[in-house]
Amino acid sequence: MRCLIIDRMHESLMPMLEEAGIKPxxxxxxxxxxxxxxxxxxxxxxxxSKTPLNEELISRAEKLKFIARAGAGLDQIDVEVVRKRNIYLVNAPEGNRDALAEHGVGMLLALFNNLLRADREVRNKVWDREGNRGIELMGKTIGLIGCGYMGQAFAKRLSGFGCKVLGYDKYKKGFSDDFVIEATLDELFRETDILSLHVPLTSETKAWINEEFLSKFKKAIFLLNTSRGExxxxxxxxxxxxxxxxxxxxxxxxxxxxxxTLTDRQIQDFEYLVASDQVIFSPHVAGWTHESYVKINETLVNKLKSIFFNG
Known part of the structure; x- marks a missing residue:
């Protein structure tokens, strides 16, 4: 089989594909x-995520047997068209779940301990201990929305911090374990101190976490988003x-x-967030480590081998 690779990938992918019998x-x-x-x-x-794999493109690929998404999200792929064509669709959330989980914990610790502001101040010879007094993760209740690979990995990383982790997943049941307690949305609204999002972008989740949704939390909360910005x-x-x-x-x-390309309104809102010491950013790199770059390739190739050569 011949395989077209349209995005920049770790060089390990090509020999992995060739060893599996696929010509890259x-x-x-x-x-x-x-x-x-x-x-x-x-x-x-x-x-x-270079370009949408929509009906226009997929209809041109008359021989196509598989699409391999190097990552977790499938929002750039028209899944219905893929299914109608009986094309195998594989992704690799297993490959970057550990990276994302560690990054999420790191962001929370940086936010709770004012690390970015404190670093900036010390560099400018400002030594403000009281102004940078932090808060602890210990004893906080984390509300996870989405308990797939990413949510479960994040819950596992939190286990050493003495947190209570509640998880809600509309499409999954019976997933309580040593690290997360299955919960309803109402339970999350009542108990959450920190809301962490681990759901894909779909028509159902786009703009889901809006003002009305956030107003339902009983407590004032912290928000962590490592899923999709929309x-x-x-x-x-x-x-x-x-x-x-x-x-x-x-x-x-x-x-x-x-x-x-931000709209005028988005510019105003973004600039407000930028000006706030209570908001920290990273450029969509939560699952993007040197290790995950290789793990994603291994996951994809193993899945393709299972489908086409071990079945």
Whole structure:
């Protein structure tokens, strides 16, 4: 089988594919128009998020047997079209769950202990101990929304901090274990101190965590988002910070990550978040470590081998 790789990948992928009996064609700089023109030559495609794999593109790929998404999210892929064509679709949440879990804990610790502000102040010869007094994770209740690979890995990392972890997942039941207690949304609204999001971007979750949703929490909460930015509109987060319903936020993702294309309203809301010491950011790298770069490849190739060569 021939496989077109349209995004930049760790160099380990090519020998892994060849060893599995799949011939890779690595074109990380390819443009969409060229993909459309040559898609009919390949049985497989490996993608990240360069371009939408919609009906226009998939219809050109007449020989396509599989799509491998190097990562977890499938929001750039028209899953219904893929299913109708009986194309195998594999992704690799197992590959970056550990990276994401560690990053999430790191963001919370940085936020709770004012590490970014304290570092900036000390560099400017400001020695303010009282102004940078932190708060502890110990004893806090974490409310997870989404308890798949990412949510479960994050819950496991929190186990050493003495936290109570409640998990809600609309599409999963019976997942309580040593690290997370299955809960309803109402229970999360009552008990959560820190809300952490681990759901994919779908028509159901887009703009789900809005002002109305956030207003339902009994306590003022902290918000951690390492899933998809479009789930939490900038406007809703700003309003919740202004009202005090959200005391602080750690954001690895944003509603619009192409910062030069923000709308006028998004610019206003983004600048408000930027000016706040109670908000910290990272550029969508929570699952993006040197180790996960390789683990993702291993996960994808093992799944493809299972489908085509071990079945």
């Amino acid at each position: 064609d690595y074109r990380p700089d390819i443009k969409r128009e060229e993909i459309l023109n040559i898609a009919d030559r390949y049985e497989g495609m490996v993608v990240r 789930i939490v509109p900038l406007r809703a987060l700003r309003a919740a910070l202004e009202s005090g319903k959200v005391k602080g936020a750690a954001l690895d993702v944003l509603e619009n990550e192409k910062l030069k």
